[in-house]
Amino acid sequence: xxxxxxxxxxxxxxxxxxxxxxxxxxxxxxxxxxxxxxxxxxxxxxxxxxxxxxxxxxxxxxxxxxxxxxxxxxxxxxxxxxxxxxxxxxxxxxxxxxxxxxxxxxxxxxxxxxxxxxxxxxxxxxxxxxxxxxxxxxxxxxxxxxxxxxxxxxxxxxxxxxxxxxxxxxxxxxxxxxxxxxxxxxxxxxxxxxxxxxxxxxxxxxxxxxxxxxxxxxxxxxxxxxxxxxxxxxxxxxxxxxxxxxxxxxxxxxxxxxxxxxxxxxxxxxxxxxxxxxxxxxxxxxxxxxxxxxxxxxxxxxxxxxxxxxxxx
Amino acid sequence: xxxxxxxxxxxxxxxxxxxxxxxxxxxxxxxxxxxxxxxxxxxxxxxxxxxxxxxxxxxxxxxxxxxxxxxxxxxxxxxxxxxxxxxxxxxxxxxxxxxxxxxxxxxxxxxxxxxxxxxxxxxxxxxxxxxxxxxxxxxxxxxxxxxxxxxxxxxxxxxxxxxxxxxxxxxxxxxxxxxxxxxxxxxxxxxxxxxxxxxxxxxxxxxxxxxxxxxxxxxxxxxxxxxxxxxxxxxxxxxxxxxxxxxxxxxxxxxxxxxxxxxxxxxxxxxxxxxxxxxxxxxxxxxxxxxxxxxxxxxxxxxxxxxxxxxxx
Numbered sequence: 001x002x003x004x005x006x007x008x009x010x011x012x013x014x015x016x017x018x019x020x021x022x023x024x025x026x027x028x029x030x031x032x033x034x035x036x037x038x039x040x041x042x043x044x045x046x047x048x049x050x051x052x053x054x055x056x057x058x059x060x061x062x063x064x065x066x067x068x069x070x071x072x073x074x075x076x077x078x079x080x081x082x083x084x085x086x087x088x089x090x091x092x093x094x095x096x097x098x099x100x101x102x103x104x105x106x107x108x109x110x111x112x113x114x115x116x117x118x119x120x121x122x123x124x125x126x127x128x129x130x131x132x133x134x135x136x137x138x139x140x141x142x143x144x145x146x147x148x149x150x151x152x153x154x155x156x157x158x159x160x161x162x163x164x165x166x167x168x169x170x171x172x173x174x175x176x177x178x179x180x181x182x183x184x185x186x187x188x189x190x191x192x193x194x195x196x197x198x199x200x201x202x203x204x205x206x207x208x209x210x211x212x213x214x215x216x217x218x219x220x221x222x223x224x225x226x227x228x229x230x231x232x233x234x235x236x237x238x239x240x241x242x243x244x245x246x247x248x249x250x251x252x253x254x255x256x257x258x259x260x261x262x263x264x265x266x267x268x269x270x271x272x273x274x275x276x277x278x279x280x281x282x283x284x285x286x287x288x289x290x291x292x293x294x295x296x297x298x299x300x301x302x303x304x305x306x307x308x309x310x311x312x313x
Numbered sequence: 314x315x316x317x318x319x320x321x322x323x324x325x326x327x328x329x330x331x332x333x334x335x336x337x338x339x340x341x342x343x344x345x346x347x348x349x350x351x352x353x354x355x356x357x358x359x360x361x362x363x364x365x366x367x368x369x370x371x372x373x374x375x376x377x378x379x380x381x382x383x384x385x386x387x388x389x390x391x392x393x394x395x396x397x398x399x400x401x402x403x404x405x406x407x408x409x410x411x412x413x414x415x416x417x418x419x420x421x422x423x424x425x426x427x428x429x430x431x432x433x434x435x436x437x438x439x440x441x442x443x444x445x446x447x448x449x450x451x452x453x454x455x456x457x458x459x460x461x462x463x464x465x466x467x468x469x470x471x472x473x474x475x476x477x478x479x480x481x482x483x484x485x486x487x488x489x490x491x492x493x494x495x496x497x498x499x500x501x502x503x504x505x506x507x508x509x510x511x512x513x514x515x516x517x518x519x520x521x522x523x524x525x526x527x528x529x530x531x532x533x534x535x536x537x538x539x540x541x542x543x544x545x546x547x548x549x550x551x552x553x554x555x556x557x558x559x560x561x562x563x564x565x566x567x568x569x570x571x572x573x574x575x576x577x578x579x580x581x582x583x584x585x586x587x588x589x590x591x592x593x594x595x596x597x598x599x600x601x602x603x604x605x606x607x608x609x610x611x612x613x614x615x616x617x618x619x620x621x622x623x624x625x626x
Contacts, residue, residue, distance in 0.1 A: 024540070026538060036596050064409050064410065065409055096379045097426065112426055114429025115429060116532075117429070119529070120426060120530070122539070123540070164489045166489075172528065172531060173528070174532070174542065175547060214428060214486060216352075216429070216436070217433070217436045218487045224342065225339060226339060226437075227337070229492075230488060260540070284351045
């Protein structure tokens with residue numbers, strides 16, 4: 001029986017790779033009659049996933065729900081799909097945990113802040129794509145970050161997501177034990193995005209490593225949190241060491257994003273704008289309208305990529 | 314100079330403890346002219362913190378923004394303050410990261426899901442209370458959780474928040490190095506809450522340890538995530554081991570909440586309802602209206618505590 005199961009799994013995995021279908025590396029899932037995606041307020045027993053989501057080719061994710069709504073309106077206009085001025089409904093209206101919008105082959109989903117928050121969303125998103133029988137899906141995180149040694153407003157395309165010791169790995173705790181996972185991101189996709197940045201030629205864009213932390217204040221060596229136990233010199237030493245190892249920005253989701261893309265066969269990329277240069281300060285004091293323009297930059301870059309890709313077909 | 318600073322700090326700490334004022338264990342903060350609480354969209358230079366927030370005695374925090382709005386309406390009616398039917402404005406309307414509502418001495422704030430998300434909120438909340446010169450503040454997390462060996466709908470008041478190896482500690486990574494912090498919660502407050510539960514006598518309430526994880530699926534031994542590498546037997550063994558050490562529920566914020574309360578002199582408690590019994594399953598399949606009623610239980614319990622406390626004055 002165990003051998004048969006292993007054989008069956010191997011055949012399925014091969015088929016999965018051949019079709020470029022989204023994989024769920026979870027043998028238990030196949031035994032479940034229905035699946036409740038609790039944090040999306042969607043269920044396979046009440047929603048027709050292939051009909052609703054089967055055509056998805058691009059998924060863009062970001063922290064803020066309102067930004068992800070702005071993005072779906074932007075991408076629909078750019079791709080000339082849907083009606084101008086259409087108010088896209090939130091597919092996850094039954095919950096306030098995440099927001100989800102769809103325009104043609106593009107899905108836009110919010111993920112909140114931090115590794116645990118994006119991980120819950122990704123578990124349910126990967127299952128959604130699997131139940132919908134999606135294939136050849138590209139997923140891109142478009143976010144905000146703190147830059148290291150870059151002019152604010154610069155965009156960083158992540159080469160590798162690194163942990164607080166600058167290693168390209170993500171530690172997942174399973175049944176109380178540590179499991180280390182790779183945080184490799186799709187090299188070809190990263191290069192394609194850099195090509196799009198050159199095509200656009202509207203803002204500074206670099207490829208660099210991204211430091212992924214579990215905390216915004218102490219975890220990112222800030223001096224302006226409620227708690228701080230280190231000196232300014234120690235802070236600067238840490239940030240300069242990060243820069244020396246190739247880190248160009250800091251955020252809070254890239255490592256688990258990369259690890260989960262790898263495990264489920266999704267081509268993934270992380271594109272974040274830098275809101276400040278952390279070598280020059282900690283507080284985000286740039287005027288609101290300037291920050292708002294910065295936040296459109298990853299959207300423009302990813303919009304260009306999607307437009308190019310769909311135009312080629 | 315260093316000695317003077319140390320002396321000054323010691324005097325301030327003593328004063329802080331004497332007044333029961335909210336402390337910020339961060340010497341850098343005192344050197345800052347203004348403070349931008351970025352994720353609240355509030356600034357000391359544009360908002361009068363003592364006038365806006367100086368009277369706060371109770372802060373209630375929870376994951377979902379809509380639940381925290383429901384709570385402020387509920388507590389205002391219970392305490393008979395404000396006008397019935399009043400639509401409380403979101404104090405953090407300038408951002409969609411968190412939502413914040415205030416009624417008299419009670420503040421209600423959402424924190425999203427997971428340790429990093431609640432930690433950002435707590436850093437900025439503690440600074441807000443400090444800038445507002447608040448004293449004698451009690452903070453209670455009212456949330457949802459998975460129960461272990463309890464009838465769904467039971468409420469757990471946390472004795473100790475424990476990590477995935479069941480130790481009462483929280484690991485904070487600072488400048489790439491691990492720092493272990495205590496997850497002790499206020500014993501007297503826990504007992505007072507248990508007294509309120511007996512007074513109310515409306516639902517099963519227990520005091521127990523709370524397992525705090527960085528992930529909802531693999532981190533909580535679920536079999537229904539997109540990724541699963543263990544058997545049902547291994548899952549059950551882990552959950553039973555947790556139960557044996559005194560764990561009665563699992564959630565994703567209590568450990569950093571306890572650690573940060575300890576460091577800033579806030580009396581803290583965690584009150585979570587259990588949505589399911591994890592020894593019997595992983596999916597949250599209880600009907601929506603039943604779940605909704607469950608979620609009012611921590612609110613009722615904490616409402617009773619606040620009412621008793623303010624009534625005594």
